[in-house]
Amino acid sequence: DPAHPYYDRLKKIERHIENGSKLTSQLLGYARKGKYEAKPIDINHVVEETVQTFGRMKKQIRFYFNLAPDLDPVEADASQIEQVLINLFLNASDAMPGGGDITVTTNMVHDIRFKSLTHDPRPGRYVLTSIRDTGVGMDGKTKERIFEPFFTTKEMGRGTGLGLASVYGIIKGHNGYIEVE
Numbered sequence: 001d002p003a004h005p006y007y008d009r010l011k012k013i014e015r016h017i018e019n020g021s022k023l024t025s026q027l028l029g030y031a032r033k034g035k036y037e038a039k040p041i042d043i044n045h046v047v048e049e050t051v052q053t054f055g056r057m058k059k060q061i062r063f064y065f066n067l068a069p070d071l072d073p074v075e076a077d078a079s080q081i082e083q084v085l086i087n088l089f090l091n092a093s094d095a096m097p098g099g100g101d102i103t104v105t106t107n108m109v110h111d112i113r114f115k116s117l118t119h120d121p122r123p124g125r126y127v128l129t130s131i132r133d134t135g136v137g138m139d140g141k142t143k144e145r146i147f148e149p150f151f152t153t154k155e156m157g158r159g160t161g162l163g164l165a166s167v168y169g170i171i172k173g174h175n176g177y178i179e180v181e
Contacts, residue, residue, distance in 0.1 A: 036077035043071055043127050046078050047104050050085040060099030068107040074127050080170045087163040088131050095135025105130040
């Protein structure tokens with residue numbers, strides 16, 4: 001009964017169990033070298049759901065959106081894309097210990113948009129998801145290493161260095177591209 005004094009606690013436990021189940025699936029997907037459960041998804045919907053979940057954990061972070069309507073569906077595993085977003089949001093929030101802003105923007109772009117990047121994309125249309133934060137930023141040496149497994153700038157015991165490495169792996173496994181500014 002929602003009026004029961006333990007209702008909120010039980011709902012939180014239920015969410016943690018669901019998240020643990022998702023994480024297990026994600027780890028299995030990662031271990032299978034990117035063999036995900038891909039189906040057409042709406043990136044805007046995944047962004048909104050992930051922000052809603054993340055926002056409950058990090059109340060000092062304010063989210064802003066600039067989500068393009070009518071995006072093409074993306075062939076992807078929604079739980080893996082959610083994991084990418086959570087890892088990026090966690091990284092951003094670590095760079096804003098006193099709180100700050102995260103802006104998420106989505107839009108359709110043609111491969112020409114990628115010509116300035118270090119990638120050689122296949123021709124076609126892409127859904128571009130951009131995440132910008134008001135954090136402290138990083139130096140060039142850090143930027144060069146952020147996708148390396150086990151690389152972390154956090155003190156011992158505060159991070160594994162796997163968050164952005166898994167982001168990179170998931171994006172690549174979905175035939176996508178990632179760039180950092």
